[in-house]
Amino acid sequence: xxxxxxxxxxxxxxxxxxxxxxNSNEPAEVAQTDEPATxxxxxxxPVEDTTPPAEVSVDLPAEPESEPVELELEVDVELxxxxxxxxxxxxALSDLESYRFVTSFLFVGEDDSETESGSIELSGAIxxxxxxxxxxxxxxxxxxxxxxxxxxxxxxxxxxxxxxxPLLVANAMSxxxxxxxxxxxxxxxxxxxxxxxxxxxxxxxxxxxxxxxTSTYNTWGRYWxxxxxxxxxxxxxxxxxxxxxxxxxxxxxxxxxGRGSVSWSMEITDVNADINIEPPLAEEESF
Numbered sequence: 001x002x003x004x005x006x007x008x009x010x011x012x013x014x015x016x017x018x019x020x021x022x023n024s025n026e027p028a029e030v031a032q033t034d035e036p037a038t039x040x041x042x043x044x045x046p047v048e049d050t051t052p053p054a055e056v057s058v059d060l061p062a063e064p065e066s067e068p069v070e071l072e073l074e075v076d077v078e079l080x081x082x083x084x085x086x087x088x089x090x091x092a093l094s095d096l097e098s099y100r101f102v103t104s105f106l107f108v109g110e111d112d113s114e115t116e117s118g119s120i121e122l123s124g125a126i127x128x129x130x131x132x133x134x135x136x137x138x139x140x141x142x143x144x145x146x147x148x149x150x151x152x153x154x155x156x157x158x159x160x161x162x163x164x165x166p167l168l169v170a171n172a173m174s175x176x177x178x179x180x181x182x183x184x185x186x187x188x189x190x191x192x193x194x195x196x197x198x199x200x201x202x203x204x205x206x207x208x209x210x211x212x213x214t215s216t217y218n219t220w221g222r223y224w225x226x227x228x229x230x231x232x233x234x235x236x237x238x239x240x241x242x243x244x245x246x247x248x249x250x251x252x253x254x255x256x257x258g259r260g261s262v263s264w265s266m267e268i269t270d271v272n273a274d275i276n277i278e279p280p281l282a283e284e285e286s287f
Contacts, residue, residue, distance in 0.1 A: 085211070085237055086194045090186040092241030098127045098275040101182050101268045109260030122180050127275040136177040147174050148280045155280045162280045182266060186243055193235070203236065205244045206269050210236040228252035228262075244268050 105120040119139040126132055136145040146157035147170055154170035155162050165173075178184055193215045200212040213235045231250035238244045248264040 088241055089237055089243045093183060093186055093243060096242060097272045099268050100125050100270045101266060103180050103266040106263040107260060109258055111258035124181060125275050125277060127277050131277045133277050134178060145177055150277060150279060182243060182268065205236045206267065208238050208244055210238045210244050212236050
């Protein structure tokens with residue numbers, strides 16, 4: 001009996017376990033509510049629009065016309081320095097085939113309450129190294145000295161007319177007068193102005209493009225006795241290197257205490273022109 005009861009209890013227990021397992025596999029009963037159920041849908045995937053955008057025409061206001069703008073550009077330009085220019089002007093002058101020149105002197109002096117003035121002019125024509133014609137004239141007194149040199153021949157004008165003289169005699173007689181000729185002046189004097197001059201600018205003188213320099217060097221007055229003050233001068237050098245013009249002004253006092261002023265100027269024209277110098281006995285007015 002006891003064995004049968006034990007087996008029956010075991011069978012009963014196994015049946016209970018099977019019923020429990022079957023109940024756990026059945027779907028759970030959904031609770032009923034009065035509110036409708038909310039269903040959450042996944043977000044929709046955006047679809048790319050491949051339709052090209054429509055062209056839209058828009059009238060924009062016209063831009064106002066702007067005035068051209070002038071731009072100022074700073075350019076470093078090397079200015080012609082007087083160093084070497086003045087000293088080289090003498091050689092450039094001697095290389096010219098021909099030219100004419102006029103040199104003028106004006107002076108006013110006061111001595112013992114008396115005023116004295118004068119005006120002297122030296123002009124010339126150069127046609128190579130062997131043909132020259134110079135005229136020196138005191139415009140106040142009317143004195144005149146004239147010289148023509150062609151090759152190894154020379155003629156001098158005196159009170160009795162033209163006279164043929166040896167070239168050495170002509171050179172000796174004209175030495176004091178021709179000291180102011182451009183070829184003599186530029187032979188040494190103006191080379192000393194280099195370190196005392198400054199560049200002014202480019203200008204046209206007698207139709208020739210030139211460089212303008214200014215100077216306050218007192219050596220300008222070494223041709224006059226006494227002490228010069230306020231000495232100042234201007235020089236124009238052609239781009240080809242030869243002198244074309246100069247002007248000089250100064251005031252001063254001589255050794256005796258007299259005061260005065262002087263002006264000195266020179267211009268060159270007809271550079272490399274066809275200049276013909278004839279013997280004065282054949283034609284006195286040759287230039």
